[in-house]
Amino acid sequence: MATVAVSLPSVKRRPRNQPVAGRASYPEIYFVKHIDNSRLRREVDREKRHECLGLLVLAIAAFGFIMLFACQHFECVRYGYLNQQLKKDQAEKVERNHALKVEFASLSDPERIDTLARSELGLVPPKPDQIIQVGNPAVLHSPPSATEFAGNIEGQIGIPGGR
Numbered sequence: 001m002a003t004v005a006v007s008l009p010s011v012k013r014r015p016r017n018q019p020v021a022g023r024a025s026y027p028e029i030y031f032v033k034h035i036d037n038s039r040l041r042r043e044v045d046r047e048k049r050h051e052c053l054g055l056l057v058l059a060i061a062a063f064g065f066i067m068l069f070a071c072q073h074f075e076c077v078r079y080g081y082l083n084q085q086l087k088k089d090q091a092e093k094v095e096r097n098h099a100l101k102v103e104f105a106s107l108s109d110p111e112r113i114d115t116l117a118r119s120e121l122g123l124v125p126p127k128p129d130q131i132i133q134v135g136n137p138a139v140l141h142s143p144p145s146a147t148e149f150a151g152n153i154e155g156q157i158g159i160p161g162g163r
Helices: 046-107 110-119 137-141 146-157
Strands: none
């Protein structure tokens, strides 16, 4: 028995731009028709225009309220942060003020001043013969009256006292 090899016919595919077999192809024909629409005017539908404008106004109002709410919210948040920053600054300044008061109290201590005056500046307390009191001691302890003060100035500067 003999066998013969025979190749099967290949299936041919049709190109996409050709019609399916059995259908007639129609030629594409274009007719040019000149239409003059220059005299036509569109009829205004007042009801639809009113509806459209109402919707536009509503959308603008809604957008405005949303933006107003957002701005207020952002300002509130910003003021909250500012408030916290100011509280922090105030606490720091109160702490610094307390530290300065403690430092002032320690620096103005009379014993410390006396120790520094004796050790670094070489000062000693005055001897009784070094103390000189000027004027009457009873007058020194009472406050001067305005006429005495003015009289003293007139006498020192040389301003004539007669008016």
